[in-house]
Amino acid sequence: MAKYRVVSIDGGGIRGLITAILLRRIAKEPGLENFLDIVDFVAGTSTGGLLALGIAKGLELEKIKNLYVKKGASIFKDTWWDNLVNLGEFIGADYSTEPLRNALDELFGKTKLGELKKKVLITSFDLDNEAADPARRTWKPKIFHNFPGYSNDNDMLAVDVGLYTSAAPTYFPSVDGYIDGGVCASNPSMCALAQTQDKRYEPNPSMDEVILLSLGTGTSLQYIKGKVHDWGYVQWVKPLIDIMLDGITGIADYQCRQILGDRYHRLAPVFPPGITVQMDDVKKIPVMTDFAMNVNIDKTVAWLRRTWFDT
16 A cells, blocks of 8 residues: 655744754664655644755755754844833744744745645644635635645745744744744644645545654643632633643644554653743753653654555
């Protein structure tokens, strides 16, 4: 039976470093050196979208990793002047988009989605579809892709799409009316699976041919004690964002697992109790590096050896 191999990568800001390291470790395992070379399709959200674009372009994993290690401090650089102008964190985004744009320019230059070596799906969210008909004007999720056929985004620059998917609210300003795809698909696995079956972009693999590897960027153990929480806006605003992101991620994992069974595998490392890494926490790059180097990947390696290659 033919195989259609998909890699899906979650969002997570600077924690994308963890996924980049995990991919490098997997690719060093005997027999798996070229497991990314034979991928048919890569999906990503936010930082996962940047990784997906890099893989689709054929960039070396070390070069992709350096986006976080060497550019992370400048991408997530806050200044006293920004804080003064923005009244701390109450108005205005925390960071400028320009350092990220410059870093992506170095990686992708003028490459368009249609020029990438592999198929990609990158999630974002359109704040205004600008429909001429007022009855149809609204915000909506947006999926950028380079599949052949109807309404693809082949002419879009990879740099621009990378900025759109990474424009996390409060962290970065919106870009051309788009914000981070994490608000609708922090884990894009189910979007990727649906895309493989979209009849507008035939030929489609059968569902039985799809093999999907889903990668997280590091999960923190979080909970809210108690049975009743009579909270309002102020109390809910901070935990609600994490609740929604983790909820979306978990539901996509459940859906793909139920549909694909053993043809689906998720590697989503969990931080030890008490350890949290925020999306912009560049000071914890050494912590993340050590963590990623010690994650047990045995089950992932065994699954790839068993399912990924033609026999």
